[in-house]
Amino acid sequence: MAGVRTLEEIFIHAPHAFSVTVFGAEPRGNYDRIMLSPVLAGEKRFADIVTHDRPWYEKKGIELIAGEPVVSIDRTARTVTGAHGTTRPYDVLLIAIGSNPVIIPVPGHDLPGVIAFRDIADVETMLAAAQAGQGDAVVIGGGLLGLEAANGLHRNGMKTTVLHLMPTLMERQLDPVSATMLKSDLEARGLTMITGANTKAIHGTDRVEAVELTDGTVIPASLVVMAVGIRPNTALAKDAGLDCGRGIKVDDGMRTSDPAIYAVGECVEHRGTLFGLVAPLWDMAQVAADRIAGVAETDYIPAVSGTRLKVTGIDMFSVGDFSGEDAIVYCDPARGVHKRLVVRDDRLIGAVLYGDACHSGWYFGLIQDGSDISSLRDALVFGPPVEGQDAIPELVEAL
Ligand SMILES: Cc1cc2nc3c(=O)[nH]c(=O)nc-3n(C[C@H](O)[C@H](O)[C@H](O)COP(=O)(O)OP(=O)(O)OC[C@H]3O[C@@H](n4cnc5c(N)ncnc54)[C@H](O)[C@@H]3O)c2cc1C
Incomplete structure (x- = not known):
């Protein structure tokens, strides 16, 4: 997703500056990976989530070498070589090879029927398992991906169990109260x-x-989906001698330790930080494109990203640091609504909204802008003030 976004940005500024070749490990053009969950749940078809098909590549004059991962980079000769032996030269190389799902190395992790949730091939395997009437699915990992996988498998008729190591679900996005409601x-x-x-x-x-x-519990499973985390894909860069930590190290201009090679997306490590959501990737793509096209010396500035669970009927949103002690909390268990807004120095720094996330955009904006919320604090939990009215008297009147 990050690689082609960078290309699009380059084409805006310098449509004819480069002759472009794209190597892709998957045997097709591009699709919106985050929409794999709705495809699995039967709410979208694969065709709906395709973003850049072969005709797009042809129209742009890009050579697409799909289904052939790059296996080596020769930085002296400035060439890359794919798994089938295809070699192409470069003046500028962009690495955008994402991350790999973590597979817990327990005995049996390599049995057929144990898969991850990363690409359309995984979704096809899950759908085939559901259709074959192989009824019991176990999802290991109760984070965002695991729960979306579990929901999709359940909707396809599989008896689905989620195994989560921590005491509460989605602990990186939800406080214990909303996590319990979600469960x-x-x-x-x-x-x-x-x-x-x-x-x-x-x-x-x-x-x-x-x-x-x-603890000795045995759960029948004809399909196991491991969704326990991701690891930046660094092997190719390491082999090429690029500076890598947990990810491929980039500077603020998305440049690796080799000035001719840029990297964007989940494969990178920027100032010690790794990435797992798309919003930061769009900013990285913009920076890399500006620099590759030579239009501006833009720097990547990290920003907060919000998270939603893509399970139809479950309304949740989480952003920023929600663990702080200065928290404004609204809880209506009967309606299944819980909101926790965390404040520091009169600034909103985190929010968890469960059961009613309709004001998520407003809270997100307050966090992003670092707005002083002291004058809004009394009614903050009810959303943006209605123009010309005071939200609290209005509420009291309604009661
Ligand atoms: C099911 C699912 C749901 C998600 N939902 C959300 C969401 O709701 N919100 C959100 O913000 N994020 C979500 N994400 C995360 C989001 O999809 C990723 O952050 C994003 O796709 C990362 O983009 P990328 O370009 O870095 O990597 P990718 O999109 O993974 O692209 C990397 C590509 O490089 C290919 N590749 C790997 N090695 C090589 C090689 N050696 N040579 C050539 N090609 C190679 C890979 O096959 C892949 O096609 C979700 C992810 C998944 C799997």
Whole structure:
């Protein structure tokens, strides 16, 4: 997603400056990866999420070498070579190879039927498993990806269990109260959620048959989806001698330790930070494009990113640091609504909204702009003030 976004930005400024070749490991053009969850849930078709198909590449005059991952970079000769032996020269190289799903190395992790959730091939495997009537799915990981996978598998008729190591779901995005509400909502739909679940082994002869936890619980499984995190894809860059930490190290201009090579997206490490959401990638793409096209010496400035769970009917939003003690909390358990707004030095620094996220954009803006919220504090939890009216008297009147 980040690579082609960079190309689009370059084409805006310098449509004819480069002869472009794109190598892609996947055997097709591009699609919106974040929409894989709605495809799995049956709410969208793959065709709906394609963003750059082969005709787009042809129209732009780009050579697309799809289905052939780059396996080596020769920085002296300035060439890259793909897995099938295709070699292309470069003046400027952009690495945008994303990240790899973490697979927990428990016994049985390599059995057929144990997969990750990263690309359309994984979605196809999940849909095929559901259609084959292989009824029990186990998802390891109760974060954003795991829950979206579980929801999709459940909607496709699989009996689905989520195993989550931590005591509460989505602990990186939700406080314990909203996480508990989320768990209840998912259970009410028919999913089984086990928190504090430590996977010991995956069992099966020719393919996966069950998952065993350290407490001895055994859960039948004809499909296991591991959604326990991602790791930046650095092998190619490391082999080429580029400076890598946990990701491919880039400076503020998205340049690697080789000035002819840029990197954007989840594969990078910028000032010690790794990335897992698309919003920062668009900013990186802009910076890399400005510099590659030579239009501006733009710098990448990290910004906050918000998260939503793409499970239809569940309204949640999380942004920033929501763990602070100066918190304004609104909770209506009967309606399944919980809001936690965290303030520091009269600035909103984090928000968790569960069950009612209609003002998420406003809170996000306040955090992003660092606005002084002292005059809004009394009614902050009810959303933006209605023009010409005071939100609190209005509410009291309504009661
Ligand atoms: C199911 C799912 C749901 C998500 N939902 C959200 C969401 O709601 N909100 C959000 O902000 N983010 C979401 N994300 C994360 C988001 O999709 C990623 O942040 C984004 O796709 C990263 O973009 P990228 O360009 O860095 O990597 P990718 O989109 O992964 O693109 C990298 C590409 O490089 C290819 N590649 C790898 N190695 C090589 C090689 N050696 N040579 C050539 N090509 C190679 C890969 O096959 C891949 O096609 C979701 C991710 C998934 C999987």
